[in-house]
Amino acid sequence: MTFNIYDFTSFTTWIDQSLNSLMSPTLALITEMVIIGVVFLLFYAVVGLFLVYAERKVCAFMQNRVGPNRVGPYGIFQTIADFIKLLMKELVYIKDSDKLLFNIAPFIVIIASFMALSAIPFAKGLHAIDFDIGILYVIAVSSLGVVGILLAGWSSNNKYSLIGAMRSGAQIVSYELSVGLSLLTIIVLAGTMQFSEIVEMQSDGWFLFKGHIPAFIAFVVFLISSTAETNRGPFDLAEAESELTAGFHTEYSGIKFAFFFLAEYMNMFLVASIAATVFLGGWMPFHISGWAGFNTIMDYIPPFVWYIGKTAFVIWLMMWFKWTFPRLRIDQLLTLEWKYLLPINLVNILLMAFLVLMHWHF
Amino acid sequence: MNSFFKYFSDIFHGVKSLLIGMSVTGRYFFSPGQIVTQQYPENRKDLQMFERFKGEVILIHDANNQHRCNGCGICENNCPNGSIEIISARVPGEDGKPKRIIDKHIYHLGMCTFCGLCVKNCPSNALGFSQEFEHAVFDRSKLNKVLNKPGSSIIKGVE
Numbered sequence: 001m002t003f004n005i006y007d008f009t010s011f012t013t014w015i016d017q018s019l020n021s022l023m024s025p026t027l028a029l030i031t032e033m034v035i036i037g038v039v040f041l042l043f044y045a046v047v048g049l050f051l052v053y054a055e056r057k058v059c060a061f062m063q064n065r066v067g068p069n070r071v072g073p074y075g076i077f078q079t080i081a082d083f084i085k086l087l088m089k090e091l092v093y094i095k096d097s098d099k100l101l102f103n104i105a106p107f108i109v110i111i112a113s114f115m116a117l118s119a120i121p122f123a124k125g126l127h128a129i130d131f132d133i134g135i136l137y138v139i140a141v142s143s144l145g146v147v148g149i150l151l152a153g154w155s156s157n158n159k160y161s162l163i164g165a166m167r168s169g170a171q172i173v174s175y176e177l178s179v180g181l182s183l184l185t186i187i188v189l190a191g192t193m194q195f196s197e198i199v200e201m202q203s204d205g206w207f208l209f210k211g212h213i214p215a216f217i218a219f220v221v222f223l224i225s226s227t228a229e230t231n232r233g234p235f236d237l238a239e240a241e242s243e244l245t246a247g248f249h250t251e252y253s254g255i256k257f258a259f260f261f262l263a264e265y266m267n268m269f270l271v272a273s274i275a276a277t278v279f280l281g282g283w284m285p286f287h288i289s290g291w292a293g294f295n296t297i298m299d300y301i302p303p304f305v306w307y308i309g310k311t312a313f314v315i316w317l318m319m320w321f322k323w324t325f326p327r328l329r330i331d332q333l334l335t336l337e338w339k340y341l342l343p344i345n346l347v348n349i350l351l352m353a354f355l356v357l358m359h360w361h362f
Numbered sequence: 363m364n365s366f367f368k369y370f371s372d373i374f375h376g377v378k379s380l381l382i383g384m385s386v387t388g389r390y391f392f393s394p395g396q397i398v399t400q401q402y403p404e405n406r407k408d409l410q411m412f413e414r415f416k417g418e419v420i421l422i423h424d425a426n427n428q429h430r431c432n433g434c435g436i437c438e439n440n441c442p443n444g445s446i447e448i449i450s451a452r453v454p455g456e457d458g459k460p461k462r463i464i465d466k467h468i469y470h471l472g473m474c475t476f477c478g479l480c481v482k483n484c485p486s487n488a489l490g491f492s493q494e495f496e497h498a499v500f501d502r503s504k505l506n507k508v509l510n511k512p513g514s515s516i517i518k519g520v521e
Contacts, residue, residue: 058391061390061391061394061397062387062388062390062391063387063390064390064396064397064398064399065397065398065399066397066399066401069401320384320387320388320391321384323387324380324383324384324386324387325380325383340373344373
């Protein structure tokens with residue numbers, strides 16, 4: 001077995017081969033699925049807990065505060081304490097609620113983000129499923145979460161929940177369009193929807209630089225619309241705590257609320273990793289074509305670190321948005337999408353297509 | 363044509379104002395020295411309260427143990443919840459006439475809401491706020507304080 005932090009392919013093939021030599025191929029496949037599922041569950045929990053902590057710290061620094069600093073050094077165990085508290089809380093039964101849908105809704109939300117996570121390339125060879133339509137799959141699966149949100153609002157038997165869920169539905173249906181179109185701009189440049197190929201093509205420069213102006217516009221549009229798609233501020237009017245108490249998850253308590261909460265942060269992580277993969281080169285180190293020495297130095301940093309760093313940067317950008325901008329009204333939200341982002345996006349795709357046609361990209 | 367230009371100027375103005383907002387929060391993020399939160403129990407030794415902080419009402423005494431209170435009782439009248447009691451005494455003055463002085467300026471800290479009406483209305487500016495804020499005691503009676511220090515007298519010329 002050769003374990004190499006720059007290329008996980010040999011490591012994963014070693015696991016595959018040793019499992020296959022131990023048991024029948026079907027059983028080996030099932031075992032591999034279970035292993036990957038457990039790894040993703042652990043990753044999910046760790047990332048979710050860390051992101052909640054990071055959000056609170058970033059928010060605090062942007063408001064000239066200190067943030068959580070009591071539990072552990074610099075408060076790093078604060079979210080673990082919060083999570084234990086949530087686990088021990090009572091699951092309140094809601095009178096006249098639709099019990100089945102009410103209980104299913106958090107799982108739909110969390111499963112949607114789970115499924116999307118499987119198509120993300122984390123490092124070279126560290127990639128659960130490499131679909132040849134990876135981007136399409138991620139867009140399709142991640143928008144399933146809105147079903148869970150709508151069900152949660154509908155089954156809660158609460159007008160605030162329902163209003164929040166309806167707003168969320170309108171918002172995600174609109175902004176899904178911009179997310180898709182801005183990714184389409186890059187697909188035009190890349191000529192493929194497969195994540196591994198997209199990352200591989202950025203080995204001599206990230207798409208943000210390769211596609212210069214239209215890629216940059218697409219990146220900005222993607223940031224805006226993906227922030228809206230994850231129901232985060234300034235587009236958080238699905239939960240709008242000052243108007244709708246908590247929107248669609250008003251009636252949820254304990255671990256079911258924690259599921260919604262985790263799913264929100266996980267969706268943010270997902271969107272950030274898509275942005276990092278498609279625009280910033282994923283796990284690919286920062287390369288400038290022609291500068292061989294510089295590229296070798298950059299190659300010494302492991303791909304996983306590059307991936308986490310870029311994702312963390314995009315997440316930080318989204319937190320920066322949330323803690324700077326005031327919340328939009330529902331009509332402003334839809335105006336922004338249908339009158340501004342969508343036309344800009346369409347023109348941008350044309351521009352990119354022209355650019356690719358004329359070979360004006362790098 | 364006009365609305366066409368308005369569309370683009372709207373976009374640019376929007377982006378510009380968003381960037382201004384982001385520059386403010388970004389500056390805060392990268393300069394943690396600006397954090398105003400006091401981490402109280404840790405910095406108890408060197409915590410400096412602000413001068414205008416309303417800790418508790420005091421009768422200001424100078425170095426000679428003299429204050430400016432003549433016992434007029436205006437603070438007592440102005441206190442909305444009766445946390446001030448004035449007990450004045452009469453002593454013969456220099457010209458032979460009886461003169462009113464303060465005997466006990468009783469202040470019930472437990473009833474005080476720190477509104478500051480007594481300090482504001484004192485005609486001779488005798489009262490003030492201290493920056494002391496750790497008021498917790500184990501016995502309620504310790505919250506009843508006599509503000510004029512024993513043996514203190516009024517500054518000449520204030521009455």
